[in-house]
Amino acid sequence: MISNIEIQRIEKSKIDSVDFNNLPFGSVYSDHMLTCDFKEGKWQSPKIEPFAPIALDPSAKIFHYGQSIFEGMKAYKDTKGNMMLFRPLENCNRLNKSAERLVIPQIPEDIFMDGLKKLLEIDSSWIPTNDGSSLYIRPFMFATGNGFHASPADAYKFVICTAPSGAYFAGKIKVLIEEKYARAANGGVGYAKAGGNYAAQFYPTQLAIEKGYNQVIWTDDNTHQFIEEAGAMNIFVRINDTLITSPTSDRILDGITRKSILQIAADNGIKTEVRKISVGEVVEAAKNGNLKEMFGAGTAAVISPIAGFGYQENDFDLPELENPYAQKLKKLITDIQTNKAEDPYGWRVMV
Ligand code: PLP
Numbered sequence: 001m002i003s004n005i006e007i008q009r010i011e012k013s014k015i016d017s018v019d020f021n022n023l024p025f026g027s028v029y030s031d032h033m034l035t036c037d038f039k040e041g042k043w044q045s046p047k048i049e050p051f052a053p054i055a056l057d058p059s060a061k062i063f064h065y066g067q068s069i070f071e072g073m074k075a076y077k078d079t080k081g082n083m084m085l086f087r088p089l090e091n092c093n094r095l096n097k098s099a100e101r102l103v104i105p106q107i108p109e110d111i112f113m114d115g116l117k118k119l120l121e122i123d124s125s126w127i128p129t130n131d132g133s134s135l136y137i138r139p140f141m142f143a144t145g146n147g148f149h150a151s152p153a154d155a156y157k158f159v160i161c162t163a164p165s166g167a168y169f170a171g172k173i174k175v176l177i178e179e180k181y182a183r184a185a186n187g188g189v190g191y192a193k194a195g196g197n198y199a200a201q202f203y204p205t206q207l208a209i210e211k212g213y214n215q216v217i218w219t220d221d222n223t224h225q226f227i228e229e230a231g232a233m234n235i236f237v238r239i240n241d242t243l244i245t246s247p248t249s250d251r252i253l254d255g256i257t258r259k260s261i262l263q264i265a266a267d268n269g270i271k272t273e274v275r276k277i278s279v280g281e282v283v284e285a286a287k288n289g290n291l292k293e294m295f296g297a298g299t300a301a302v303i304s305p306i307a308g309f310g311y312q313e314n315d316f317d318l319p320e321l322e323n324p325y326a327q328k329l330k331k332l333i334t335d336i337q338t339n340k341a342e343d344p345y346g347w348r349v350m351v
């Protein structure tokens with residue numbers, strides 16, 4: 001346990017101005033943030049301070065070379081006021097995997113975990129309790145060190161901000177299977193949560209939105225014949241009664257929701273397969289009625305059912321099922337996350 005967190009509290013909380021019955025996703029921020037600087041080769045003492053702008057030199061390398069990584073997590077509160085996190089060490093480890101790839105220093109687990117828990121204690125009244133809402137947590141690290149030389153910076157900042165949030169998507173989404181652009185390539189940074197991966201998605205996603213879709217289904221960069229991710233979510237496809245997801249690789253984020261769903265599905269009698277999914281088989285299954293469901297899975301969106309997809313100028317609708325896997329799995333995972341069900345896996349971490 002780190003004992004040296006310097007705490008500076010906000011003078012007046014903003015919480016009274018927030019409508020907790022009408023929360024957007026990720027655009028209302030809690031009172032405090034955790035910050036920790038890396039300089040002269042070591043991490044300094046973490047601080048909890050009022051949520052406020054961060055001043056940076058225009059020559060900071062984040063602006064020029066995009067050394068920036070992030071995580072996405074959620075905190076929940078049960079009816080008794082207990083606070084909990086879901087598999088938080090997975091996020092800490094993944095942040096450090098991203099850090100390694102972007103030549104950013106490793107964040108010590110105690111700064112990440114103890115800092116986060118302390119921040120949650122201080123801003124505990126910001127954790128929503130309404131069904132479907134939670135406190136979205138955004139840990140991130142970026143280069144604050146200066147210089148136009150294209151090489152890793154010598155100074156970095158680790159920050160955790162939180163945002164009480166409602167649903168990421170308003171309802172079911174329509175997706176476009178991408179045939180030209182790619183979000184990631186072999187040997188690239190697709191498996192890391194690097195800010196630039198998301199910037200690279202905006203243009204193709206904007207083109208898809210202009211055509212009336214909500215998200216792009218990313219295909220492999222080489223052939224565009226295999227579906228890999230659904231926007232910023234992992235993709236699941238149900239053909240007949242089998243739930244299939246793509247294997248993780250250099251190009252695909254190793255999603256915590258994805259691996260939790262695979263485990264929960266298998267333990268609840270759903271047949272799962274982790275294998276490459278060809279666009280051809282999805283289109284074929286849609287045509288012959290065997291494609292029952294598609295959904296995206298991720299921390300922000302939890303499980304986001306897909307209503308239909310576009311491919312090569314054709315649109316395919318998915319059927320409206322009575323008891324879709326998406327709904328069943330969403331209930332099973334959120335009940336564990338929010339302390340409404342037993343957690344046989346030990347995934348829930350009380351704060
Ligand atoms: N894929 C991408 C590209 C993402 O950004 C995310 C979000 O974190 C996911 C998948 C889902 O990962 P997780 O379930 O760990 O949030």
Ligand code: COI
Nearest residue numbers: 072073232298299300301
């Ligand atoms: C998450 O699901 O937490 C993510 O990080 C996706 C994000 C781009 C909203």
